[in-house]
Amino acid sequence: MQSTQRDSADLGQALARHLGKLNGLIGCQAILRHEGGGWREVARLGRIASDGLEAELAGFDPQAGGTVRPLEGGKGWRAGYACAGPSVELFVALTLGEMPAAELQTRLTQIEQRIGWLLVEAERSVARSAQDAVLSTRIGAEVLIEAAEAASRAQLADQWIARLERALTPDLVAVCWVAGHAPKLAAISGGGLATQPSRQRSALEQLAEAAVEARGALILDAGDGPEEALAVLDAGRAMALPVYDGDPCRAAVVLLWRDPAAVLPDAEAAGLIARVLGEALTIQGRAHPALLRRFGNWLSGLARAIFGRRALKLKLAAVILAAGLLAAALTPSQHRPAFDARIEARDRQVIAAPFDGFLAAAPVQLGDAVAPGQELVRLEDSDLRLEGSRLAAEAEQLRTAMQNARAQRDTAELRNLTARLSQNTVEAALVGDQIARATVTADRDGLVVAGDAWKRVGSRVRLGDTLLQVASLDSLATLALIDEDWVADLPPEAPGVLLLAAWPDRPIPLHLQRITRETEATDGANAFVAWFDFEAPPEMALMDGMRGIIRVEAGPTTLLGRYGRGIGRWFERSLWRWR
Structure with a gap:
């Protein structure tokens, strides 16, 4: 006998739900036949006596209802119920334990009342199986069409x-x-x-x-x-x-x-x-087809196109292309990569607030040239000067009092006045130092390259706040962002030419000083910071932050190597990755 998982699951649940909790039931078995086909067991609960089952199925008669007989040895009862629906026939075999005849009659009545529900579940399961077949056919048609x-x-x-x-x-x-x-x-x-x-x-x-x-x-x-x-x-x-x-x-x-x-x-x-x-x-x-098979088909087609009698124009174009590549491979050239660059000062003087206070003056602005000793910023010092005058008057009073104490030989008072005078002297020195530091001047020739002190005049500043940055005029150099792909190929002191956006028609010669380990991200790629020194002082007035393009002489090559370098590097990296 064969059974499907759908019927077994549905009828098994139905058996457990309708008959599983009956007192005295040892086991039951559901056997199904669909539209004149063969009998197949679809569900089983507990232990079931199988003797006589073939004869009961052979004599299946849904009009006869149920049968009951004692088991061998009188240790229980064997019952069977036959019922039929529009499309299925169902036979349920049951094994009952020992019980009096009156109780047996009660149990059989309960079973007969519930057999109909099992037939309904069997009809429903068969109908769902038919729906599954239709569903599978529909899924198959859609999948095959789209494949x-x-x-x-x-x-x-x-x-x-x-x-x-x-x-x-x-x-x-x-x-x-x-x-x-x-x-x-x-x-x-x-x-x-x-x-x-x-x-x-x-x-x-x-x-x-x-x-x-x-x-x-x-x-x-x-x-x-x-x-x-x-x-x-x-x-x-x-x-x-x-x-x-x-x-x-x-x-x-x-x-x-x-x-x-x-x-x-x-x-x-x-x-x-x-x-x-x-x-x-x-x-x-x-x-x-797979990539390898498609590649083979492409090679086959290419061979027919090259060596066949067709596509003479294509063959001529291929010959011209090959000749051009050969000429490019034999023509000498120079690697001259271009990189983003800007003017930067390597030596800067940072002007910071010497103490907490109010900014009284800032006579220079961004881009101004300054000379040694020129005032850069000045903090408000009127309160400090008043404090200095007060301390000076207090010191004079203390000295007078000390003379009186000496005249009166008052040793204790003299020691007290001496200590107060020492404290006054220290405070006066501190005030004097602050007054001296209230005005900050330039210590060299330079250029104001950063800061906003002139915008903050009259506002309060804190100790250490950066007010200005002054770059030394002789420390201006070119900072270039070297693409990582070129770091190993630039020779030491490689010559180059800088074109600034401000003077695109005035190239500035320079040479590589060093490539640092500092990196910056540019357009999603990694670039290393490099410094270039000028071959001679530029004639134009350079300013910190000016931007341009630098071309560096990276060594001799061929015309093909110059323009095919990027593709060659990409191929080498790809080959190494898959090697």
Whole structure:
């Protein structure tokens, strides 16, 4: 006798629900026949006595109702009920324990009342099986039509997920590609990260591997499957479909439902879906062959185009191109890479607030030239001068008092006055130092390159606040951002030419001083800071922050090497990566 998983699950639940809790019931068995086919067992509960079953099925008569007879040895009762519906015939065999005749009559009456519900469930299960067949056919038609449009297996997996989600409404669909009997997760519904390792990914791959090993569709309930994979995935039911392209298994599709009572296609419909997916995989492979096969076809076509009698213009163009590349490879040239550059001062004087106070004056602004001793900033010092005058008057009073104490020989008072005078002297020195530092002057010839002191006149400043930056005129140099690809190829003291945006027609000769380890990101690439010194003092008035382009002489090469360097470097890196 054969049974489908759908019928077994549905009738098993119905048996447990309607008959499982009857007192005295030892076991029961449900046997089904559909539209004149063979009998098949679809559900069983407990222990059942199988003697006489063949005779009971051979004499099946739904009009006769039920039969009952004692078991051998008088250790219980054997009962059977036959009933028929529009499309199915159902026979239920039961084994009852020892009980008096009156109680047996009560139990048989209860069983007879509930057999009808089992017949209804059997009719419903058969109807769902027919719907599954129709559903599988519809899914297959849609998948096969779209397969040839998938340019890659990734697109094919997305098509499978979309169709299965629409038809079966699972909570999750996962597609695994199989290589060497080891499924690897490739795509999941919802756009999740299929390549990110996790317990859930391992559980999906275990379910796929179980389907591959079973070589057939699997329908699993909570607690089934390898290492309780459904519990890890928080799923109540699952269906795993191995997909074959010829004999080898190429893929496995896993569908999950969180609801343990979810209605799934039966095993026959699931197998039909798996076969349709296999046909779709074959169609996609033929419509879009692998890269190696396409490359071979391209080489074959290229050989026919080159050595055949057609496309004379193409052959002429190829000859001209080859001649041009040969000429470029023989023509000498120079590597002259260009880099972004700017004028910067390497030696700067930072003018900071000497103490807390108010900014009284800032006579210079950004870009002004300053001379040694020229006032740069001045803080308000009127309060300090008043304090200095007060301390001077207080010191004079203390000295007078000390003379009186000496005249009166008052030693204690003299010591007190001496200490106060010492404190006064220290405070006066501090005030005098602050007054001296209230005005900051330039210590060299320079240029104001940063700061905003002239905007803050009259406002309060804090000790250490940066007010101005003055660069030494002889410290101006060129800072260039050297692309990482050129760092190793620039020779020491390599000559170069700088063109500033302010003077695009006046090139400035210079040479490489050094390449530092400091880096800056430019246009998403890594660049190293390099300093270039001027060959001679420039005639124009340079200013800190001016920007331009610098071209550096990086050594001799050929015309092909000059313009093909980028492609060559890319090829070398790619070859090293795949080597």
